[in-house]
Amino acid sequence: MRRYLYPWSKSEVKVFDSDVLVLGSGIAGLYTAIKASEYFKVTVLTKKTIEESNTEHAQGGIAVAIDESDSPTLHFEDTLRAGAGLCDPLTVRILVEEGPSCVEELMDMGAKFDRHDGELALTREGAHSQRRILHALGDATGWEIERALVAKVKDNPNITTLEGRFVVDLLENDIGDIVGALVLNEETGELEGHLAKAVVLATGGLGQVYRFTTNPSVATGDGMAVALRAGADLMDMEFxxxxxxxxxxxxxxxxxxxxxxxxxxxxxxxxxxxxxxxxxxxxxxxxxxxxxxxxxxxxxxxxxxxxxxxxxxxxxxxxxxxxxxxxxxxxxxxxxxxxxxxxxAHYMMGGIATNSYGETSLAQLYAAGECACNGVHGANRLASNSLLDGLVFGARIVEKIRETIKVKSPSWEEVLSPLGNPCGTGFVNHGTVKQLEDQGLRNRIKDLMWDSVGILRDEANLRKAKELLMAWEGDSVSTCCVEDLETGNMLSVGLAVAKAALDRMESRGGHFRSDYPLHLDELWQRHSLQRKEDYHVRYVPVSGAD
The missing domain is CATH 3.90.700.10 (Succinate dehydrogenase/fumarate reductase flavoprotein, catalytic domain)
Incomplete structure (x- = not known):
């Protein structure tokens, strides 16, 4: 796998800086930005508009144990049961115990949930033993949460929001610390270098790698792909x-x-x-x-x-x-x-491997929300735990940044430049001939993933998918329009899903193998890990330790 999607020259890049850089504008990104803005100057970059994310499309609600008949312990037990043996108990305990205060803070920020006779209205969803789902405007919970957070962000002088910014790759220094992101300004076609003392990936999921998905068009796995290229671990990508x-x-x-x-x-x-x-x-x-x-x-x-x-x-x-x-x-x-x-296709339980404070395997790089994987969802996410996940672990990221942030800001001089020739005039906007060719590849990826790495899986189809995706990934990205870059990311994350699914020879949660239909704890109650230089998928035990 190449380190950068395409070669670029430092001399062509406009440079910006802030204390904390947040990539993504869903619940995890905006809540993290708001919390961080109490202490730091924050920049939020978003691929389209600030309102466009998976959060906006969430209907059901947000799960939280606040009713008298409920408890964090019951929520904990339901989450573990749904996760089919792969939830990390420590992160689940954090989710259910810190969730209520985060939801209260969300309401203080302006989110209005439905009420009945003056009390918060709660409903029940699959695998929940209690009615614990808060909802808003009936079935527009995500829209209401996004509305409240966007309003809060726009009114915050410590947060700068830039729309139409596509993250191309992460930037690093000579000791491997992440010091920012290389970003394509979709309106001008120019590259920007956004430097920061801490970078938070909150870029959402990868549903668009499948032919049929509930996800919006922006969900092309970009954050997972850039983290993988930078050398971070991905975890549980088969789920x-x-x-x-x-x-x-x-x-x-x-x-x-x-x-x-x-x-x-x-x-x-x-x-x-x-x-x-x-x-x-x-x-x-x-x-x-x-x-x-x-x-x-x-x-x-x-x-x-x-x-x-x-x-x-x-x-x-x-x-x-x-x-x-x-x-x-x-x-x-x-x-x-x-x-x-x-x-x-709806939700990725796996993602960029993190601990319970959102720290990845790369210094100064954090991840939250659907692009991250801390073991809280296991092999099968409990309904409506995703919005809560974004709140709880977004807040914990800010705690950790406060402890570890460097006094000195990174400089453009210390950023490592890529090998190869400058992209030069290769930058193009939408509507190019190459885009039409690229659309064909994108469609082949989506069809292959749906047919071969979908709801029911087997060795022959998974091997076919892995081999085809590896062959397609070998082609270089010849232009720099967003559609091409998205397709490159879809190849990377699709291959990661296929590799992990081929290696896991059992069935568990969202991963079902018709040729290995049994759930085998003795052999497979382990998290899968992938890094770009690894030929094989690695495994680590499920643990409550951080």
Whole structure:
């Protein structure tokens, strides 16, 4: 794997600096920036607009043990159970115990959650033993959280936000410390060097490597790819969560149908109108991997539907106005008819390996949110734990930065320059001929990942995927438009997923091998690790130690 996506010259780069550089504008990035701004000057860079992230699209809510009948201990137990033996108990304990205060702070920042008779309204989702899911505007929780955080950031004089900035690679000095990021200004086509005493990756997931995904177009695995090229460890990349219920209508996007719909009482039925989950423990509210595979199996016999009608029309309109209105656009009225659904790639449980303070294997580099992996989600994330994850570990990153931040700012002179010739006039904006060629490669990646590294996996298909992705990755990126750079990142992270899935010869959580269907704790209750110079995937035991 090359160190940089393409060669570049230091003399062509505009240089900026700040104390803390945050890459990404979802819940993890913005919350971290706000917390860090109490002590430091912060720059937030975002690929598109500040509002565009996976957070904005989150419907169901945020899981937190705040009800009198609930407790952090019950939340802890539910998370471990869903994680299929790969959760690190220490990080899960931190999540559930520090979560309530972080959510209270989020509300102090302006996030308004739904209430009933003056009390916070709570619902239940799959694999939760209690009603502990906070939601906003019915089914627009992510939008409301993003709205509140964006408003807070824009009103903060210690935070500078720059939109339309694509992170190309991380910058390092001669002792291997990360000192900033090389960034492409999408409007001007110019390279920028953003230097900082600490860099936080909060760039989200990689759903776009799959043909069918609930993720927005920005989710191309950029943060994981740049960290891998810089030499950081990736962990548990075989564990991709496929959401069981996404809208399945020809020519329509795989719009997410929140798990909260089933939490409120909707039924999964087959073409004959039969509830095929009836004989499975937990029924419609079993863990996501179980429900997704059950739907996938049922789809071999015919269509699968999610029937909202048992919820009742009044409750549907109150809790799921966005879903109702979106489905109406495609001619489907959930008040009167079952909705056709299918699984889609939704969330990456793996990512950049971190400890419980968000520290990666590279000095001064931190990661939070979906691009990070600290063992809190194990092999199968418990529904609605992701937003909480971004809050809790974003706050802990700031604690660690305060302890370890260097007094002296990095200088442009100490940044290591890449080998090779300058890219020169290779910088191009959208709409180039190369982009059309690149779109073909992107489509091949998405189809290959869906067909061969998807919900059901086997050795032959995984080996085919690994070999093809390795061959495609050998081609150089010949222009510097964002689409090309995204495709290069999709190749890198797709290959990491395929390699880890091929090596893990068992089935666990979101990783299911039809040729190795058993869950084998004695051999495989271990985290996978990958580094760019490693030929083989490495493994470390699941541990509660930090």
């Amino acid at each position: 991709v969560q496929f959401h069981p219920t996404a809208l399945l209508i020809p020519n329509a996007p795989r719009f997410l149908i929140s798990e909260a719909v089933r939490g409120e009482g909707a039924h999964l039925i087959n073409a004959a109108g039969i509830r095929f989950m009836d004989n499975i423990p937990g029924k419609e509210l079993a863990p996501r991997d179980i429900v997704a595979r059950a739907i996938w199996k049922e789809m071999n016999q015919g269509s699968v539907y999610l029937d909202f009608r048992p919820i009742g029309q009044e409750r549907i309109l109150e809790r799921f106005p966005t879903i109702h209105q979106t489905c109406l656009k495609y001619g489907m009225d959930v008040l009167t008819m079952p909705l056709p659904v299918a699984p889609a």
